[in-house]
Amino acid sequence: MSASPVRAVAPAWLEVPDDANDLAGAVWPASAERGADDVLHIAGVSALALQERFGTPLYVIDEDEVRVRARRMRDAFRGAARRHGGDARVYYAGKAFLSTEVARWVTDEGLNLDVASPGELAVALAAGIEPARLGYHGNNKSTAALAHAVELGIGTIIVDSLDEIERLARVTAGRDAAQNVLVRVNTGIHAETHDFLATAHEDQKFGFSPDGARDAVRRIRETAGLRLAGLHCHIGSQIFGSAGFAASAERLVALHAELSAGGALDVLNLGGGFGIAYTRVQEPAVIEELADAIVDAVAAACERHGVPLPLLAFEPGRAIVGPAGVTLYEVGTVKPVALDGGAVRTYVSVDGGMSDNARPALYGADYSARLASRAGRGEPALVRVVGSHCESGDIVVEAEYLPGDVAPGDVLAVPATGAYCFSLASNYNYAPRPAVVAVREGQARIIVRGETVDDLLSRDVGAAPEKGDQ
Template structure:
């Protein structure tokens, strides 16, 4: 069939609208002999029967393999150049007690950005020394608690935070390790809101001011300067930006060594993942090789030792491991007038979740894929838009996709690559409870986070206490 003129230019009509694109789905997702999507041997229909929909389904072995693989790749490549690397899991992408344990067991450190994320990591038994505290507006209470616990690193984001962290460390009788977040000026090839090294934004300080700010950090006996921190953005598919950021940072890193030790350099990360068939994410092994080569080259160019390199892969660990399972509610064919006075049909497929469990399409215009999960079909593919059930016209889960044209109410629909920034950004808009999160491994399912019920939502309403 020919492409629907309403489809974006990147979206091709698939040869098989039932097929799972391997780069988009987790390693243990497949279709069973009877056509159902399964993960680690458990079918979509069984998951829906046990836990309802919407439901976040985590391929546990996939998460653990990705975490271990990233650590091993960076360990190997930095050993090759005579250095070491620290890998930080992004708690903000998705965090639960069990996931924090998985990351800890895989040898990863964990970044936290709030008192709540810190509490989850601590409840998982993670050593505070393996944690880093991020954020542009850490509260005094968050700083005090982190310093008192002996957190491994605090990323200083402003001049004000230097004094706040130094004061807390003095009160606790500690010397607190800190990094300084720098705006390198390197612009990542990503969405405006995901590019975090631009000059006109809330994170970090300009690179030109680094020397003066580091001198101010070093003036406090209660602080230990670890090194510079850079994060050029998220969902990045190429290494050129990292290379340029490293060049700029190493020049300043070398200058700072003249006045004291600079044992580390954090080059950030934010590695991209595939959400659609056209997304081409760099393999982790290749990323590790490129990072190590860049660091070795710059260290040699400035005649300095290779520092300990910290990286933050972001969504690359948890993002591809998870899909969201929905049930289709209503179907609506919408006739759209085109500029050439012809028309085309877009099929709206509405599901029982939406922007309350995945705000990214509305927030970033993020693209996702979808597949009918409970069956296969030989019906001709139709262009669909997967919509949520919320009272917003922008409540769209998948902006454009081809599905079998006989998609129908009651079908199960799976949207892959929802492990990062979906549940963690979830809300109770329209008073929907946030969905449960389950992990599947070797044919067994267990709950990571229980779904919210109406009773949970009402329990917080103080008006009931007054009635």
């Protein structure tokens, strides 16, 4: 039997749902549900109430979802390490989503925090996070940025090049206390992910090859102001399963054992990159099982190489905050488009787009969507959710089934937007970036104010009023 016209244009993984109003559990925050009024509620707060109070587009973050995931991550890796007589430390990767409130949530739950720029460092400090609890990443840290970090007493700097080591040598010269550093190593393990998300292969901007790492360690050890705390590796992002981590750990432990002959190395940082579900067909690993598998592999490698298990460190970001986020939009136009072969695709245009979620344009990332303001009554219809920007690639959800009666004025919710949507947001087409609202126990509050067009114009010198008009 030949495929139906609709199936011919739908991706093979996308099944026609029995109910186009259902909420796939792995994709949404645990608190997401349809109320008696058929409206989507997150942490007890109605999507319609959120739209009325804050407008759309709107980033919504379930605070308890973030906190629970942070605690689970901490307990999973600590528990796995302690089974082998060791310990583990978990850093929240701030690049996924960072605000002062989120920084406080994760550190309240026992996590440390990674930053990767002077701006992210400023947010962490504004949140009151102790500098000793921070790790500082980045492939091109300036001398000024390094000097500021050292002066603050930053916990660890992850060094990425010989140039950076020389800058640090100058910055730390004559200081009483040595600065802790980790050397970032490319283990050559190719994560099964988008090329732009795979970060441990050789031909990319981050880190050192094993031979380069040996040179870096030699230079650090002869620099009085630096203390080599250990090695670091990050194989990529949105990774399901433990095989890549285990293979990377084997190579990293071998190098750790070799370099330990020249002096103790306290820390082995395996990075992050644990995947989440963006669609109902994706099945991320249970974090406790993933932690056990990774730590078991590291412990076995340490035993083979005759070294004790070091303090292990991990850097999850997306896996903590991604599923906690939902973006709300208002539907503006609905346009059925006839395709070759008799198929029809319905374009559902919303009041946001690639300015608030760049991931589909950057990586071809898939997302899900559901009506949030009501339950639809029509038969499932294949739709493409698109934004309002002047780009044909301005796609929010490439393919989804929504009720066939989706209409202008509906509120649409896109789940799993807690990671990298806010972080990558732009002002393309002079679109103000949306507000971020935290929801918890039936209450909502703004944690990042949304921009206005006046905010954008205030930076345009030609639009500023003359002094006599002020």
